[in-house]
Amino acid sequence: MTDLTELGVAAIRDGVANGTFTAVEVAEAFNANVAAAQQALNAFIVATPEAAIEAAKATDAKRAAGEALGKMGGVPIGMKDLFATKGVQTTAASHMLEGFKPEYESTVSQKLWDAGAGMLGKLNLDQFAMGSSNETSYFGNVISPWRRNDGGNAALAPGGSSGGSSAALAARLCPAATGTDTGGSIRQPAAFTGTTGIKPTYGRCSRWGIVAFASSLDQAGPMARSVQDCAIMLEAMAGFDPKDSTSLDMAVPAWEAGLSADMKGKKVGIPREYRVDGLDADVAKSWDDGIAWLKDAGAEIVEISLPHTKYALPTYYIIAPAEASSNLARYDGVRYGLRDLPDGANLQDMYAATRAAGFGAEVKRRIMIGTYVLSAGFYDAYYTQAQKVRTLISHDFKNAFTECDVILAPTAPSAAFGLGENVDDPLKMYLNDVFAVPASLAGLPAMSVPAGLNAEGLPLGLQVIGKPFDEQGVLNAGLAIEQRAGFTAKPEKWW
Amino acid sequence: MTESTYRIQGATGDWEVVIGLEVHAQVTSQSKLFSGSATAFGAEPNSQVSLVDAAMPGMLPVPNRECIRQAVRTGMAINAQINKWSRFDRKNYFYADLPQGYQISQLYHPLVGEGSIEIVLDEKNPENSTKTIGIERIHVEQDAGKLMHDQHPTMSYVDLNRSGVALMEIVSRPDMRSPAEAGAYLTKLRTILRYVGSCDGNMDQGSMRADVNVSVRKPGEPFGTRTETKNVNSVRFVMQAIEHEANRQVDVLEGGGKIVQETRLFDPNTGSTRSMRSKEDAHDYRYFPDPDLLPLELDDAFLEDCLASLPELPDAKRHRYESDLDLSAYNAGVLTADVETARWFELLLAETAKAAGKQPAEVAKQASNWLISELFGALNKLGTSLDESPVTPEKGAELLSLIAKGTISGSAAKQVLEIMLETGDDAGVIVEREGLKQESDxxxxxxxxxxxxxxxxxxxxxxxxxxxxxxxxxxxxxxxxxxxxxxxxxxxxxxxxxxxx
CATH class of the missing domain: 1.10.10.410 (Arc Repressor Mutant, subunit A)
Incomplete structure (x- = not known):
């Protein structure tokens, strides 16, 4: 019998639908993998095997009754612990929310359950989604299942902030997982782990019930092991939500049915500004491979310019912390979550003690940066200026898309780095997002697909950026790359 | 336009008082500004709180169109500029009654811009005592919750029922020059809000409260440094606060001191103000556009609908009463000062005219005189008001028609009214029962x-x-x-x- 945990979303959905195996069998197989890997990889904060079985039973019962199974019928998934799940601890990987069980279900997770998916557990992440290596979680680092081919056992970062999602996918702990992307948090972890993930156009997926980091940038998206699986899951996640004012009031296209790897008549833009000095040689090579593959798929390659690219990272690190400093003010110890009330403390003391104890160092750093850039006297110089630059970056893309249909670039400047390598140098850590952040600032759909392995045997990802609302174009270019990259590598099981 | 002669007599001469008011008016709506929770006054603590109001993780605000509509109508009622493009900003500060850690307000791009209100300083002589008070802006914002300090010996409790309720902040220009002008402004503003139906104006329930900005200067000199006295909740208190604060400032200045720009509190028990925090301790609110909300864009159809839904406003009504009904300026002023009074009067007028088979203008004087001198007087004596009156406009009209027909005398009518107020019976029934019919044969x-x-x-x-x-x-x-x-x-x-x- 096939190892069910090697299967992706489409294969499970179809196998369950045509009776090759039951949804319960699938859930049991993934539950077993989750349990076996927890100690070594720490991908989950909470495992919910019963929830996975319960959903699977419901799917099997529906099938027995001849009912439709839904887009994700019988597919168990991992849920990033940034999505509120009713009755199940939801922490954002912070001590602040340890033990917090919401009375509500996020719109996106509810849509997935409605589509027939089941929950294997809540996936670890960087605390409040702030980080690029999953080292800021209060619940411990996630260890990537990948190792370098140098024979060493150095623990590598699975990327961040959706590091639990990416590690679990690569280690076959789930066939698909939710991610959220504020400045690359879906794409960079996907690239680090040889998996696939798409951040849709800002507004495609409702933010209702997702713990907010930076509201104008946060966007949920699927992570899986193939482009088709991402298309299926995104269809289940997306859709207008009247509870989110920034939600797009547009019909959800049939992305899976629209998949086509034929790039004839399409123009692929190669942004010259992304070819930075000292670009990692393996990364540069994979980019060239991507160009060749898309040409092979029939696309015309054009050089484009995104002149404000170099300002994207500093702009992001003003806007995102500014919004975060305000979004995280609600964690004050008054109504829910952690409360630290020292003897004789007044209200101010309680705030200080609670927030000192509840937030990790990176979260505090960003709250302080955000508070600073919004303060009287600095607001115009930082926040207003950053918003202007953000507009310029959007215009860059708008102009570029008059000359091309999609843009191809590396996802990250390097392959996965070792845990601890960047923790003392926040700037170096932030640089990981240099290629991912511009599309976030412009609210554009962007995905990462595996391109191959570097000299150390570690996965590299290629990024496809599309026009607003053109997830289909992004998925199709991703599919063209996927088919030609023939990426089948997987981490050797050591856990 | 009248010039105020109100002056504080100091040792060094006369001082002029400069006043501006920021009025917070609770928007009349079924639900809160950004959530579906109810807004009823006096509900059990924390019984009207949604996940959004409690700022649970991942909750998002969605603007309530009705609150926006009410604010736009209010803006139109003061002839203000309505901004078709406005935006919500976050005002960040920590307090236990503020679950989000920020208040959603509008600093940079308010919904309503420049407008004005005309006040009358002498009701007996309105034509020669009007003054126009400029209004700088009206913006829409969330109210905070309420701390309760009397529920537990060592802890404070929080009631979030008010958290997220929609407020209009109506900011005047510093155009007032006396406590009386400020009182007239506040009263007139309340009248307009009640006409429009955008705020019930119940100051004792906190539906309307004012931040009072006061400074003093020698006439003709530039504005002095102002202080802001927060959350004053009656017209009388506002006038008291101004008087006290202006005198205090004159004393400070004449004593060689300087006025510190600060926030002050009003103590209703002593009628005085005291310092709450100075400018140095002022919060840095770190305003920035709320990224959870799109800019508010209003289309022409929405604005037309708002305009069409406005009732006849107090000034227009007062002028109509004077010109069409030939009422005295005083009577017209009294009858239009409150929307309920005007509504009552118009019903009375219609019924009276119908009973007499005459045009309303022909019976308007009789009806207005009776309402103002007879019914108001009687209700006053009973310590009650028009909205609680057992005498309805229909019943009042019957009584007036009995007088007009000569069925009863003026003095008998007073007696009948008293019995009507006591028993709620119809005038005709009372006249028969008490044998008060007069002989006209x-x-x-x-x-x-x-x-x-x-x-x-x-x-x-x-x-x-x-x-x-x-x-x-x-x-x-x-x-x-x-x-x-x-x-x-x-x-x-x-x-x-x-x-x-």
Missing amino acids: TGAIEAEVDKVLAANADKVEQYKAGKEALFGFFVGQTMKAMKGKGNPQVVNEILKAKLAS
């Missing part, structure tokens, strides 16, 4: 008059000889004979005619 009256004149032939002689003061005597004798039920007008006419013959 000329034949019956003539018979009585003839008897009186015959019995007092000597006095008739004296009268005819020139002692005209005796006329009252004849009237009195006739009325006495008729047990007070003779129609005095008819009695007079008949007596005059008979004595002249």
Whole structure:
């Protein structure tokens, strides 16, 4: 019998639908993998095997009754612990929310359950989604299942902030997982782990019930092991939500049915500004491979310019912390979550003690940066200026898309780095997002697909950026790359 | 435009007071500004709190169109610029009654821009005592919750029922120059809000409260440094706060001191203000556009609908009462000062006109005089008000028609009204039951008059000889004979005619 945990979303959905195996069998197989890997990889904060079985039973019962199974019928998934799940601890990987069980279900997770998916557990992440290596979680680092081919056992970062999602996918702990992307948090972890993930156009997926980091940038998206699986899951996640004012009031296209790897008549833009000095040689090579593959798929390659690219990272690190400093003010110890009330403390003391104890160092750093850039006297110089630059970056893309249909670039400047390598140098850590952040600032759909392995045997990802609302174009270019990259590598099981 | 002569007499001469008001008016709506929770006053603590109001993780605000509509209508009622593009900003600060850690407000791009309100300083002489007070802006924002310090010996409790309720902040220009002007402004603003229906104006329930900005200067000099006295919740308190604060500032300045720009609190028990925090301790609110919300864009259809839904406003109504109904300026002012009074009066007028088969203008004086001097007086004596009056406009109209037809006398009408207020019975029923109907039948009256004149032939002689003061005597004798039920007008006419013959 096939190892069910090697299967992706489409294969499970179809196998369950045509009776090759039951949804319960699938859930049991993934539950077993989750349990076996927890100690070594720490991908989950909470495992919910019963929830996975319960959903699977419901799917099997529906099938027995001849009912439709839904887009994700019988597919168990991992849920990033940034999505509120009713009755199940939801922490954002912070001590602040340890033990917090919401009375509500996020719109996106509810849509997935409605589509027939089941929950294997809540996936670890960087605390409040702030980080690029999953080292800021209060619940411990996630260890990537990948190792370098140098024979060493150095623990590598699975990327961040959706590091639990990416590690679990690569280690076959789930066939698909939710991610959220504020400045690359879906794409960079996907690239680090040889998996696939798409951040849709800002507004495609409702933010209702997702713990907010930076509201104008946060966007949920699927992570899986193939482009088709991402298309299926995104269809289940997306859709207008009247509870989110920034939600797009547009019909959800049939992305899976629209998949086509034929790039004839399409123009692929190669942004010259992304070819930075000292670009990692393996990364540069994979980019060239991507160009060749898309040409092979029939696309015309054009050089484009995104002149404000170099300002994207500093702009992001003003806007995102500014919004975060305000979004995280609600964690004050008054109504829910952690409360630290020292003897004789007044209200101010309680705030200080609670927030000192509840937030990790990176979260505090960003709250302080955000508070600073919004303060009287600095607001115009930082926040207003950053918003202007953000507009310029959007215009860059708008102009570029008059000359091309999609843009191809590396996802990250390097392959996965070792845990601890960047923790003392926040700037170096932030640089990981240099290629991912511009599309976030412009609210554009962007995905990462595996391109191959570097000299150390570690996965590299290629990024496809599309026009607003053109997830289909992004998925199709991703599919063209996927088919030609023939990426089948997987981490050797050591856990 | 009238110039205020109000001055604080200091040791160094006269000081002029400069006043601006920021009024927070709770928007009348079924649900809160960004959530579906109810807004009823006086509900059990924390019984009207949604996940959004409690700022649970991942919750998002969604603007309530009705609150926006009410604010736009209010703006239109003060002839203000309506901004078709506005935006919500976050005002960040920590307090236990503020679950989000920020208040969603509008700093940079308010919904409503420049407008104005006309106030009347002398109701008896409105034409020569009006003044225009500029309004800088109206913006929409969330209210905070409420801390309760009396529930536990060592802890404070939080009630979030008010958290997220929609407020309009109506910011005036520093155009007022006396406590009386500020009082008139606040009263007029309340009148307009109640006409529009965008705020119930109940200051005792906190639906309307004012931050009072006061400074003093020597007439003709530039504005002085101002202080802001927060959350004053009645017209009288606002006037008291201004008077106290202006005098305090004059004392400080004349004592060689300087006014510190600061936030102050009003103590209703002493009528005085005290310092709350100075500018140095002022919060840095770190305003920035709320990224959870798109800019608010209003289309023409929405604005047209808002405009079409506006009722006749107090100034227009007052002018119409004067010109079309020929009411005195004073009466018109009294009747239009509150929307409920005007509504009551118009019903009374319509019913009275219908009963008399006349045009409203023909009975307007009678109706307005009766309402203002009779009904208001009687209700006042009972310590009650028009909205609680057992006498409805229909019942009032019946009483007026009995007077107009001469069925009862003016003095009997007072008696009937008293009984109506006590029992709620109809005027006609009371007149019958109490036998208050007056005799207007000329034949019956003539018979009585003839008897009186015959019995007092000597006095008739004296009268005819020139002692005209005796006329009252004849009237009195006739009325006495008729047990007070003779129609005095008819009695007079008949007596005059008979004595002249």
